[in-house]
Amino acid sequence: MSLIEVDTAARRLRFGDLDIPCVIGRSGACPADAKREGDGCTPTGTWPIRAALLRPDRVALPTLSLPWRWIRPDDGWSDAPADPAYNRPVHLPRAHSAENLQRDDALYDIIVILGHNDAPPVPSAGSAIFFHLWIDAKPTEGCVAIAREDMLHLLPQLQSGDVMVIR
Numbered sequence: 001m002s003l004i005e006v007d008t009a010a011r012r013l014r015f016g017d018l019d020i021p022c023v024i025g026r027s028g029a030c031p032a033d034a035k036r037e038g039d040g041c042t043p044t045g046t047w048p049i050r051a052a053l054l055r056p057d058r059v060a061l062p063t064l065s066l067p068w069r070w071i072r073p074d075d076g077w078s079d080a081p082a083d084p085a086y087n088r089p090v091h092l093p094r095a096h097s098a099e100n101l102q103r104d105d106a107l108y109d110i111i112v113i114l115g116h117n118d119a120p121p122v123p124s125a126g127s128a129i130f131f132h133l134w135i136d137a138k139p140t141e142g143c144v145a146i147a148r149e150d151m152l153h154l155l156p157q158l159q160s161g162d163v164m165v166i167r
Contacts, residue, residue, distance in 0.1 A: 001161045001162060001163065002015070002016070002157075002158075002159065002162045002163075003015070003162070003163055003164075003165055004049075004131075004154075004158075004162065004163070004164040004165070005164075005165050005167070006022060006024070006042075006144050006164060006165065006166045006167065007167060008024050008028065008029035008042060008044065008166060008167060011023060011024065013144070013146060013150075015154055015157070016157070018150070018153070018154060020146060020147070020150045021137065021146070021147070022134075022144055022145065022146045023134050023137055023138065023139050023140060023144070023145050023146075024042035024139065024140065024142075024143075024144055024145075024166075025039075025040045025041050025042040025139060025140050025141060025142040025143070026040040026139040026140065026141065027039055027040035027041040027142075028041060028042070029041065029042045029043075029044050029166065029167075030042070030043060030044065031043070031044055031045075032044060032045040032116070032117075032126075035116075035117070035125055035126040035142070036124055036125070036126065037079060037081055037124045037125070037126060037127060038079075038141075039126075039142070040139075040141055040142055041126075041142055042129070042140070042142050042143065042144060042166060043116055043117075043126060043129060043142070043166065044166045044167055045116070045165075045166060046163050046164070046165045046166075047114040047115050047116045047129070047163060047164045047165075047166065048114070048115035048161075048162075048163050049066065049112055049113070049114065049115070049131075049158055049160075049162045049163060049164060050067075050113040050114065050115050050118075051066055051067040051068055051069070051112075051113050052064060052066050052067070052068040052110065052111065052112050052113070052155065052158075053068065053069060053070075053071045053075070053101065053108070053110075053111040053113065054068060054069075054070055054071060054109070054110055054111075055070075055071050055102065055108065055109040055110070056070040056071070058106065058109045059109050059110055062152065062155055062156045063156050064155065064156060064158075065156070065158065065159040065160070066112075066155075066158050066159060066160060067160065071101050071102050071108070071111070072102070073102050074091045074092045074093075075089065075091070075092070075100075075101040075102060076089070076090045076091065076092040076094060076098035076099055076100055076101060077089055077090065077098055077099045077101060077127065077128045078090045078094070078096060078097070078098045078127065079097050079098060079099055079127045079128055080096035080097040080098065081123035081124040082096065082123070083096035083097070083098075086121050086123050086127060087117050087118055087121035087126070087127035087128065088118075088121065089101075099128050105135055106133055106135060106148070107132055107133055107134070107135060107140075107145070108130075108132055108133070109133055109148070110132060110133055110148075110151050110152075110155065111130045111131075111132050112130060112131035112132070112155070112158070113130060114129050114130060114131055114144075114164055116129035117129070126142060128141075128142075128143070129142055129143055130143045130144075131143065131144050131145070131146075131164060132144075132145050132151075133145060133146070133147070133148050133151055134146060134147060144164065144166065
């Protein structure tokens with residue numbers, strides 16, 4: 001098991017010999033038990049790395065040890081606390097609110113799914129906490145994000161059982 005360490009105060013991500021800048025949520029970091037849907041806060045804690053999602057028209061397939069799949073045009077992620085599929089992948093369109101994973105910008109060209117609030121999901125405790133790409137180092141809605149070139153370097157090194165520790 002390997003650790004990806006996120007220092008939220010310094011906005012640094014460390015993995016092995018890598019020590020790179022990262023961004024977190026627009027509202028900073030908060031304890032996981034204080035995380036609420038839509039608050040813009042990145043939850044502190046230790047989160048298992050579940051899998052990767054890749055945008056086929058924008059990412060050449062790297063060699064990966066993690067479980068992965070291509071992002072499809074109808075892929076979404078439920079962010080509606082009243083949805084029985086809250087904080088789970090869903091198909092779009094959907095009666096409940098859901099993030100579209102095939103975005104016009106590049107934020108979700110590569111998504112690493114983190115195991116935050118997923119075993120089982122607690123409504124309103126935060127959804128879609130991902131590790132993804134940044135655009136111009138702008139804060140996220142609660143995720144951790146890094147530059148594309150850094151992600152392309154790091155992603156092939158990730159394995160099942162690795163975790164992200166957000167402090």
